[in-house]
Amino acid sequence: MIEWLIGAAVFGLVGELFGASRRPSSPPSYQPVSTRPKFTLTPQAAEEQKPETAWDVAKFHDLMAALDWLESPPRYPAACVTPPILSEAAKYRGFLKQELARVEGTIADKAVCGRISDFLKDPKLAREGAIAAHLERELARWAGFLDCVESQPLTAEQRRAVLSEEDATLVLAGAGSGKTSVITAKAAYLLKSGTRESGEILPLAFGKEAANEMATRISRACNEPVKAWTFHALAYHIIRHVEGTKPPLASHAGDQKRYSDLIRRILRQLVATDEKIANVVVDWFTQFPIECGSEWDYDTKHAWYTHVESLNLRTLQGEKVRSYEEFLIANWLYRNGIDYEYEPQYEHRLPDSGRRAYTPDFRLTESGIYLEHFGVRKAKSPIGFGEMLVTAPFVDRKEYLASMEWKRKVHTSFKTKLIETYSYERQEGRLLEALAEKLGPHVTLKSRPIETIFDRVVEMGQIDSFTQLLGTFLLQFKGGSYTLGACQSKADKLKMGERGRSFLAVFDPVFRQYQHELGGRIDFEDMVLRAAGYVDSGAYQSPFRHILVDEFQDISQDRARLVGALKAQHGDARIFAVGDDWQSIYRFAGADIHIMRSFGAEFGGEFGIQKDVQQVVDLGRTFRSVDKIALAARRFILQNPAQIEKTIVPAGEAEGPALRVVWTKKAKPEAELLETLADLTELGAGKETSVLLLARYRHDRPDMAAIGRKFPNLSLSFKTIHGSKGLEADHVVILGCNNGKYGFPSEITDDPILSLVSPEGEPFQHAEERRIMYVAMTRARSTVTLLASEAEPSCFVRELVSDTEYGLATSTGSMAGHVPCSECGGRLLPVPARDGRVWYRCEHSLMCSNYMPACSHCGIGMPTVSGSSGILECSHCGANHHECPKCSDGWLVERHGRYGDFFGCIRYPECTGKASVSEIRTREADKAEGASDLKPGVVRFGTGKR
Template sequence: MPQTWTGRSGWTLTREGGGLTLTADGATTRFEGPAASRIRVAWWWTGRCLVIEAGDDAPRTRLAGLRLRDAGAVATAVARIVTRATLRDALLVAAEREGYFERLLETRVRKQRWIAHDDAATILAELPRHDDVLAQLSAAQREDLDAHLSPAERKALSFLAQDHLARVSAANDEILRRELTVGRPFFDRVERSPLSEEQARAVISHDNRVRVIAAAGSGKTSVMVARAAYAIRRGFVRPDRILMLAFNADAAKELQERVETRLGALGLPRDGLRIATFHSFGLALIGEATGRKPRIAPWVEGGRDVEKVQEIVDRLRDQDLDFRFKWDLFRLLYGKVSATADGGEPDSYDPATKVSGFETYRGETVRSEGERLVADWLFLHGVDYRYEQPYAHDVADATHGQYRPDFYYPAVDAWHEHWAVRADGSVVEDFRGYRDAMTWKRKVHATHGTSLVETEWHSIIDHSGFEALAVDLEGHGLTLDWNPDRTLPGAEPLEHERLARLMRTFMSHIKSGSLTRESLRERVAAHPEWDTARTRLFVDLYWRIHEAWQGELDATRTVDFDDMLLRAAELVERDPGLARWDLVMVDEFQDTSRARARLTKALLAGQGKHLLAVGDDWQAINRFAGADLSLMTGFGAYFGPALTRRLQTTFRTTQTTADVAGRFVSRNPAQVTKAVHASRGPGGAPVRIVRVGRHDAVAGAVEAHLRRLAASSSGTVDVLGRYGFDKNLMPAARIDGLDVRFRTVHRSKGLEADHIVLPNVTSGRYGFPSTIEDDPVLTLAMSDDDGFRHSEERRLLYVALTRARRTVTLVTVAGRESPFILELIDDPDVEVVDADGTPIGEVRACPGCGEGTLVARSGPHGEFLGCSTFPRCRQTVRV
């Protein structure tokens, strides 16, 4: 109802609707909505008055005669009008969206249909934030807010204050609770064995983006099959709108068979349901979109891609002397570089000089990696040198022993000091008195008039200092004769095949990440520490190989897998009509590359799309092949807001094996945490480590173990090698009662056996973990790893352990135990036995490095215990 106040001086003020009307001195003015704030109540002389703010620097007007009893009512009316006007638009939107939102929740709960994130987000998309709405008000307005708003407005404001996604989650929890009960007959029949509750929860959660983290043996394939059946049965998705993408052909075949069998048994339609590998799907999609299905290059399809790189390299080396020189330079010198800032770990020991250090091509042991690079460079240039030859003059005194410069060149009577100095002038290690020693050595040469050549660690490690060294040595009269084909009596170089494999790996990541020359330069510019002579040389070689590779593809009118996947993604991005699937399921998601992820994301454009990504970050073992684990661990960051479900019940391993494997892999703090439980309950045989005295006893120990198994049980046995050559450790004769097969650990992924044997879990270059580390240049193109040492090798061993249904046995060599063995030895569910299966005594880890064991040794002072990793670790312990 309108309300009017009359002043003693003759003016009137009327509140009606959303404004105030003022009549004074024969004039009427309307103050609508926010403009009402121009009217306020104030004291003037001896009484109350209305103050009218004119604005725009015009003088304000005072109207005297406001009755004291009306002052509060006028102030309240102004505040109410201004407050409601300020909040009007936001509250109108809130009231409208509240109706839609409440209907969404009520309808979906009543129909037992999952409320997908995007359905709710569409309603909530333009909804103002509660805090932003209140921020428009003054403190006084906020204090009396309830009094100023109508019941409907208060309800709308209250809606803004709710946690809407929490309400969606609560509604979905109710839907889930009911579906688990109502749908139990379906969940019991959809697969050969009834679905567990956690499997059923993953199936029911029909959100737009669902990440299922599935422990080894937890039935992830059952979830994918059941999700398809559930969506069809409930009418959420037609069969021809479902796409299932598998990592390889074997997995796709298994999915196809399971879908046909299980949906057929339930009488559900399955016509048009698409199951394919990423590669076959991408090829077909390109063919559909362009009318011309591409052909994969035969050397790629046949797994001979590294051989093709070698073929290209051989041709380029024959045709181009510059390429030949740079290839050999990288392979022989730049390829031998440590990823650590202080020069790597020693790999050699000279008993004559008691020097622990780095083996050179000439066969001696030098003290630092920088010195090894200098020595190898000299050797390949045909320079005769002496390492640490005593100085020609006796300069020993009370504080200095006889001087031994790093290198001596007898042909020109010149000495060479390689200083352990960084580019900023600091020393590489905190050598006490190192700078004083540098000053003293220079003074010795000056005093005796001997020639001194100088190099510094930083310029030799990144190889930028070799040109200056060449000029210096030639200035002293030495002739440099570069010959990469010299016979190397000492250390082995980076093999041609390994460098070719490095180039192919780099190529996979370059292509999968859609990196160009320019974008690669930008990445390097953003990380100045990457911009080294070594990096520049590698990238130069790479682009030459890349161009030749692309030329081969063009000449044969073929594509490789990475280009094909990116082409398919580009086509879908341009024409979303190609993405005709509403439910996309991806298997082995932890091994997804950027190219696969881009294609997957393109398929999800538009409304009503659903992605189910199933994988296990603990089993991510294909980074070398282009996989990007961050797509799994950072799923929501790439694909959008996501729901995570966990499958933590394993139907394969015993609880003992699950516990040992879980504790082992979880040492890496970057892993997604999960607690794996065996469906068969607690217990199981301990994980067994067989420790033999010599490497040539490993094969016999494997055979003896298998014969003990055959005597007590039957079943399947998978002997899993870290490398293909571990097959040589298999028994020559067939063992009755056992079906024994050899596989590499990588090829065992997704498979299982009653018994698992790992025949060569030792330390060393070809041990487990392998110490053949990823080359640092891969960081230019690869996703970042988690920074934890041997993280992928750790996951690889986890995969091996979790292939077993009954027992796991690892064979190692005393004194050469893998660092992983040393961790497992401390596990309460692991036992250590000898080749005969007899428990053995304590195996002590090295207290110095923690990566070796203490082994008996003798020296000039008698018996002692030394680290098995010597010379890398020189820890000793008294007997």
């Protein structure tokens, strides 16, 4: 009897799903041949193949009838409307193959056995074939409508997106691919086909303006009013429907500045009233503001120096230091009231030693004690006895240990006190404790008041980045319904150590105070979560069967929960999401890119053993950018392997260079901007040309009124990159592509702490900043110009310049004529001196002391080895120089010594390479023999003339 009831219930569900419908496109009633029991198979029964679960012949005829439906479905065969018997067969196909073999002899129509057997070989493939066939029929049927529903006929990809009716359909709509047209056409198709009524369609947008545009375009396309909602308007509607009234909104809801000010005020209040929290906050700024590695994580000096510079290690006293360990030491000294000098000139004059002037790491001004921090760790001796000191992979161990010993001897010789600290002490977790022990007998600690230190942090502008981090964390914490305990467990799992614990120790009271100040009001996160709860519980009955979500890449966890709850209320409800994970740039507002990346798992249907049935449509074609921009932007964004790979079909071919960098003098970028705009004016050939100036931060905005007066033929506008979403222009100029905290990429946004309130972290460095750069690049139709400091270009600019596949064109400047630094592998940059001469200094000026004079003949260029001639040739005047036999980038100049004339390296005393006069004359004579064979214009040695 129980088995019969189960069978009847299953067939009742089939009848309900496939019974007569008021909609003309709904499938006809589906009636099984048999209503006998023994239909539903439990997984355990299927596994054990118990005799009582065996199918009889009639059941296979029922499956055959379902296959007839699948062969020519009256509507898209989504998982949610496919006959349940097909899903069951797909789930237990191994068992059914055996059952079919058992009863095959009793089935008169052998074609039945063949069709069922073919289906059981690959049920998923069979349903996909049915989908493809159905789409082809619908494409032909609706061709006229899809040609004229928008101002331009829809592309092939757009048409397939509109006609796809899977449980969950994700449309990957890249920049300029016409996503709004797809949503408009989708809603119009649902109405005109009779699939849905207007009240059953739910268009969702993130902003009121976008929602209004959607509603207007949909209503115009189908001559029927359709209401579009923002998430917050929908949530408020649900709450009012259930509660009968709308709760008051928090004053900061929707106002980012007010929200940030509130978090900043709460933080300051806690520092002033809670000593324990105040100490943790100060610890954060003096010890844990950044996630820092060590020299041992890098193979080259250039890589390590680049990393350190990106950290912007500025101490509480205000100086930039060379390592995270020096940063810790300097801040400990400051907090404990010990006045110091960083890298002062040693107080005694040293004899000529072939070294630059000696500058110890620290000098304590009151006691006169010197501090040296040595970058050495302990390791087992290779001979198996005891330990030895080792250096980072890129450091010459023997030379470094000799340098340590030399410094010790200097202090011993002049009877100055030297205190030493070591990298292995940090590795052992006792650097500051060891420092306190060593300084104990010599200094008196006078701890500065916490309020004083906090004010110093505010004065240095460091509080803003921490406030932003707290605010972003709070939004995602609430939106994802996280708990502090869960975050702490995840921090331990991710080995965040004391940094993770310190952040959560501050966040906990900030969050509690934030909730207290809300009082009876609600913020947007409360609003959406409360509405989702009402939908989950059934207190609100949703009329919506088709949910269309715009800009899906910006969805947050609370919004995703609301969408999921609405879809779950109806077995045949669908979600149609349009977005581009390459443009997910609102993490600070709670957006969670992982929801889009796991779209099928979040919203997909079920068919057989498949739990994440979805349809993904890649629009591909951009109607905006030419090939050299569109393809370069694609290559750039896909450096992050977590981004969903998409096809890009450009809007056209560029006639000339479309992507270039213009080098700027960091202090005065205005001149280069004006030159760039002048070039774009010429490119426009007298026509009005649109130019969009973009920057990572609003403070990079130039004087637009003054610029506009100089270039009347240019339609100029300025936006932050976040504010430019949805905009386009003929030309885009990206300002401030420099290295630094407020550069691009910004150094204040991608904090690993945020991974505690995200299903999974984004381990790829600058993941969101890379997406922001993609958004900036893809606003342009014809050209993109990046303005970057020649002294401190950002890592994005370095990448674009160094990889020839991007096809980047460069203006004249330092990176266009790359002069390598022999000491660290960076670049030597021209720096004008007060006397008018030019010196070349390493780009890592804080970390690397290498500098070189310019060419001895012209005083401007830098002699480098010419690729064509293999000789040392000035980049400016072409004069040839004699290479130094000892170093790789120096050259020999004539000098006068105690024992007569000789040729010595230009880099003396760092390099002692030299040659005798006779040796140089022999070289010149050898070159002179072949001088008559030189082509016109080739420079002769030592003349600098052509």
